[in-house]
Amino acid sequence: MEKTIDKTIQGNTIALEEKTSNTRKLYLESYGCAMNFSDSEIVASILTNEGFNTTNNLEDADLVLVNTCSIRDKAEQTVRKRLEKFNAVKKYRPHLKVGVLGCMAERLKSKLLEEEKIVDMVVGPDAYKDLPNLIKEVDAGRDAVNVILSKDETYGDIAPVRLQSNGVSALVSITRGCDNMCTFCVVPFTRGRERSRDPQSIIEEVNDLAKKGFKEITLLGQNVDSYLWYGGGLKKDFEKASEMQKATAVNFSKLLATVAEAQPKMRIRFSTSNPQDMTLDVIHTMAKYENICNHIHLPVQSGSNSILKKMNRLHTIEEYFTLIDNIREILPNCAISQDIISGFPTETEEDHNATLAVLDYVKYNFGYMYLYSERPGTMAARKFEDDIPLATKQRRLAEIIALQREHCSLKTKEHLGAIEEVLIEGTSKKSEEHWMGRNQQNTVVVFPKENYEIGDFVDVKIENCTSATLIGKAISYSNN
Ligand code: SAH
Ligand code: F3S
Helix, strand or coil: CCCCCCCCEEEEECECCCCCCCCEEEEEEEEECHHHHHHHHHHHHHHHCCCEEECCCHHHCCEEEEEECCCCHHHHHHHHHHHHHHHHHHHHCCCCEEEEEEHHHHHHCCHHHHHCCCCCEEECCCCHHHHHHHHHHHHCCCCEEECCCCCCCCCCCCCCCCECCCCCEEEEECEECCCCCCCCCCHHHHHCCCEECCHHHHHHHHHHHHHCCCCEEEEECCCHHHCEECCCCEHHHHHHCCHHHHHCCEEHHHHHHHHHHHCCCCEEEEECCCHHHCCHHHHHHHHHCCCECCEEECCCECCCHHHHHHCCCCCCHHHHHHHHHHHHHHCCCCEEEEEEEECCCCCCHHHHHHHHHHHHHHCCCEEEEEECCCCCCCHHHHHCCCCCCHHHHHHHHHHHHHHHHHHHHHHHHCCCCCEEEEEEEEECCCCCCEEEEECCCCCEEEEECCCCCCCCEEEEEEEEECCCEEEEEEEEECCC
């Protein structure tokens, strides 16, 4: 449960392969959600064709790109701290150029150039194809900015360069942007309107990953259940599509089935589901295909109907419970995880207790829990005062985390004695002699290495556990 409080991930990323003819060095650092890491793979691909190879040594870099997150204030502060470090490097590497990509670029636009003197280039999430031109500008000594959001950019035509991958699991983005307008959330402003990627290009990417030996993919979107392909264009314009386009449209459950059938030996995961958009179809499709993993990340945010309404989450808690009941009935072995925000404006003790009651009802396998962070420009910031004292937010968050922790242990113990299929991802962090992998439910499993290899699917008998990790012994090799 190390990652309970913040799932925000960060890391500098280098490519698995390089082009020998390339001479300039790119240091690429990514923060935030999986979508940012997936975008960085697109950026690396574009720059590989522009004479850059990636490096994980900042001191070697000619160009630093930092792919940023704006979801909470803390995420932005972390990036600003990193910019100070790049500034220090520039003192003895004066030709070093620094570009800010992602959500902070889109939110702050050219203001970033004024606020952070080290920054030469500001590039929003839909403008990465313009990077070659922007870099030319920067090389000529001028600042460069492109934060134009797009109606149809999905980067479906770019083959991502897999960065620092274990060679087993890969991210495949299927939608961009979000139309949901949850009042606390900055994403609709930084990533624009929702659009879906051509299923043909998704299948091609998945097939290519299979050919390269990848064993697991995660289909990515801010709101995957809302995926809808009708020939291109914004989701909100679907009504204006022709009858023919409507009749042949591909929704998420259809896409999921097509991907599962295209590569029956690959594990398929997806993230994230917004409860208001998840249909029974999707759950039935998960039940039909063995290779679609039994795990649903289903953020609830709050257990109180009045708070859900103020958040513009377009479902009630009763509807959420019905969805949970349906998942339990159709997919009895499915793990469910959550996101929760503590201390949204006006939240009372009663509202908070309603959130604890949701935890008790669902008993999530794991979750990511956050203090409410007011984001400038969002509806919540405009309409509501951030009126819950920090100490109260923190106390409530601690109570939520403590309860989730109990449920984590409870859920982990349920696996004891079972035989579960594990996909090996690498060596266990704690022991050289053990492999680490995951079962379908996304729980980490460690077991003695014997003769198995990274990328093998192995049946493991679960014999022991800690609060979040299963410990077992391999009993067979399914040679997938
Ligand atoms: N649909 C997205 C959600 C993006 S944000 C996805 O693919 O994950 C991830 C989580 O961050 C949200 O579910 C929410 O719990 C949290 N979050 C978003 N905005 C926040 C804010 N202003 N303060 C605190 N937490 C926030
Ligand atoms: Fe944000 Fe809600 Fe979309 S949390 S990403 S506006 S589904």
